Amino acid sequence: MNDEDAQELVDFAGAIGLNQQQFDALYERFVQYNAEGKLLNSENLSSILKNNKTGLQTEWGADFDMNVKNGRETFEVLSKDIPELNDLIQDPLVANHPGVLKLFHKLAPMVKDSLPASGSNVPSAFGTETIAGIKGEIADLDASNSDLIMTNPSSLSLADRAKREKLLEKRTSLYQKLYGQG
Numbered sequence: 015m016n017d018e019d020a021q022e023l024v025d026f027a028g029a030i031g032l033n034q035q036q037f038d039a040l041y042e043r044f045v046q047y048n049a050e051g052k053l054l055n056s057e058n059l060s061s062i063l064k065n066n067k068t069g070l071q072t073e074w075g076a077d078f079d080m081n082v083k084n085g086r087e088t089f090e091v092l093s094k095d096i097p098e099l100n101d102l103i104q105d106p107l108v109a110n111h112p113g114v115l116k117l118f119h120k121l122a123p124m125v126k127d128s129l130p131a132s133g134s135n136v137p138s139a140f141g142t143e144t145i146a147g148i149k150g151e152i153a154d155l156d157a158s159n160s161d162l163i164m165t166n167p168s169s170l171s172l173a174d175r176a177k178r179e180k181l182l183e184k185r186t187s188l189y190q191k192l193y194g195q196g
Contacts, residue, residue, distance in 0.1 A: 024037070081115075088119070088122040163181060165178070
């Protein structure tokens with residue numbers, strides 16, 4: 015109980031004429047009920063958060079982890095411009111509400127240009143392992159090596175085959191990072 019609430023209880027007890035012994039009994043019971051209420055609220059919170067997660071996992075399926083990561087990255091970018099978002103997200107019910115998670119996931123394509131490209135020297139809370147960064151790296155790899163990647167390997171020299179194999183390994187590694195398997 016904070017000081018203001020405690021003083022209000024003391025003032026109320028004085029106004030209704032409680033003596034010290036009666037006040038102590040009232041205060042003890044009040045603290046007990048308050049603690050039980052907080053325990054109940056904690057259990058309810060855990061249940062709500064679990065139900066929210068289960069519902070989104072069902073809705074998003076295999077994309078759940080990637081969508082949540084995407085949404086978190088988007089939140090990080092937007093909260094730099096709108097610091098008040100950090101106050102809202104302090105409440106776990108708000109931070110983990112399906113509507114909030116869906117909102118930040120939906121906003122991700124609009125802020126992806128704000129994320130540093132892979133290999134950039136621009137500091138980021140996510141390093142270079144952002145979804146946008148990985149997708150950008152895949153797109154760059156594909157664009158700069160499309161002829162080699164799309165060519166039938168049997169028509170390539172041994173050196174080009176080896177280069178193609180390394181490119182495909184790198185591309186596979188990036189997709190594994192992107193989809194949480196690497």
